[in-house]
Amino acid sequence: NAGVTQTPKFRILKIGQSMTLQCTQDMNHNYMYWYRQDPGMGLKLIYYSVGAGITDKGEVPNGYNVSRSTTEDFPLRLELAAPSQTSVYFCASSFDRGLGNEQFFGPGTRLTVL
Amino acid sequence: KQEVTQIPAALSVPEGENLVLNCSFTDSAIYNLQWFRQDPGKGLTSLLLIQSSQREQTSGRLNASLDKSSGRSTLYIAASQPGDSATYLCAAGGGATNKLIFGTGTLLAVQP
Numbered sequence: 001n002a003g004v005t006q007t008p009k010f011r012i013l014k015i016g017q018s019m020t021l022q023c024t025q026d027m028n029h030n031y032m033y034w035y036r037q038d039p040g041m042g043l044k045l046i047y048y049s050v051g052a053g054i055t056d057k058g059e060v061p062n063g064y065n066v067s068r069s070t071t072e073d074f075p076l077r078l079e080l081a082a083p084s085q086t087s088v089y090f091c092a093s094s095f096d097r098g099l100g101n102e103q104f105f106g107p108g109t110r111l112t113v114l
Numbered sequence: 115k116q117e118v119t120q121i122p123a124a125l126s127v128p129e130g131e132n133l134v135l136n137c138s139f140t141d142s143a144i145y146n147l148q149w150f151r152q153d154p155g156k157g158l159t160s161l162l163l164i165q166s167s168q169r170e171q172t173s174g175r176l177n178a179s180l181d182k183s184s185g186r187s188t189l190y191i192a193a194s195q196p197g198d199s200a201t202y203l204c205a206a207g208g209g210a211t212n213k214l215i216f217g218t219g220t221l222l223a224v225q226p
């Protein structure tokens with residue numbers, strides 16, 4: 001299993017540009033998450049999904065959109081990039097919620113908005 | 115609202131020393147507590163997950179404990195090695211969707 005994969009690894013955007021961060025998992029996990037990590041900080045939840053066709057906002061959803069058309073894929077869309085969105089973005093997945101559930105993380109996408 | 119705090123923010127120890135990293139959380143209604151390792155410029159590697167019904171978990175030189183009543187978890191690293199140098203993050207999982215609330219991490223440097 002490749003686990004959780006993310007593309008691209010790095011990207012530089014100009015203010016106002018748009019882009020989609022891709023996330024794919026091959027573990028047949030129902031739950032998927034997008035987090036952002038600012039320098040020296042912990043991760044904050046942007047959006048999450050509990051299954052295909054179901055998404056919901058996390059702590060910091062403004063400026064982002066997501067979709068979940070398949071179990072495997074959970075892309076994150078930035079519509080009008082702003083410098084405040086400069087961050088490292090991590091996608092994660094887990095099989096289900098519950099006591100023993102474990103989240104697995106992708107390698108991250110490092111985004112700079114200039 | 116769940117808040118997770120990690121102390122200290124940074125720690126430097128000589129090789130071979132045993133050490134403890136601390137994690138505290140404000141809401142004891144958690145499903146689990148997960149510890150991660152993050153190397154510079156890299157993603158997160160899951161180290162240990164403790165279910166809310168458990169008191170501790172062990173993996174090799176790592177031992178994590180959980181005390182829900184006091185809102186604390188500790189990660190014990192035995193016989194530290196330079197290769198253990200990294201940032202260690204704890205995260206509290208809870209709610210209907212197992213959302214993780216992260217601490218800001220402890221940056222560990224093990225000096226050879």
